[in-house]
Amino acid sequence: MDTTPFLHISNPAEWEAVRAAGVIAPPSLDEVGFVHLSTPEQVALPANRIYGGRTDLLLLVLDPERIGVEVRFEPGVPTDPGSMRFPHAYGPIPASAVVDVRPYAPGPDGSFGPPDLDG
Template sequence: MILHICGAADWAEVGEGGEYRPPSLAETGFVHCSDFGTAHLPADEFYRGRTDLVLLEIDPAKTGAPVRWEDGVPPHPAGIRFPHVYGPIPRAAVVGVHAFREVDGGGFRLPDSLARR
């Protein structure tokens, strides 16, 4: 499974049988994703202070698009690679939606619903 961070309202707009198309798909040609161990990195970098986020838990085999592990955009200083989905995310590929919030003291961590796996 891979994870994608988005606003809850953005995800709510995807109808049954629809596809999620974040702006990055048009801008870079892919959807930025993370794995369970790296989701906090882009969240801490780009989403501080946001209280409306969810993590989409995505089955890569159900995306119908290539998934490639590549350098981040921009590349992570430690050389960590991230999954990029080269197409929209079908609603059927999302197997879970989890609230994603900063913890007390700042920073993001996986919600308990994912951390226990």
């Protein structure tokens, strides 16, 4: 069984909202019907595309066994079926699925690299 965690990019205010509500249910859940997730190997791609240069990001590290909703690997670019497939969670994710929270800072050039999930 694959135990690779899923990651959800967040920030301190969003993380506090998750803790208060008990679920991860960002606006994307209403807007597109799913919660955006990444694997550790993928997370730098959306971080650089959407959050370049931000210094307040957190990575919510999720246990796939605790997510409790359907997760589908789908193209990151919906109009390009050949594009990289990202995990999408189709429903609110219980906060209990979060097994770690890690700061995710960009490097000196402002870009994000692979996350340190061991340290």
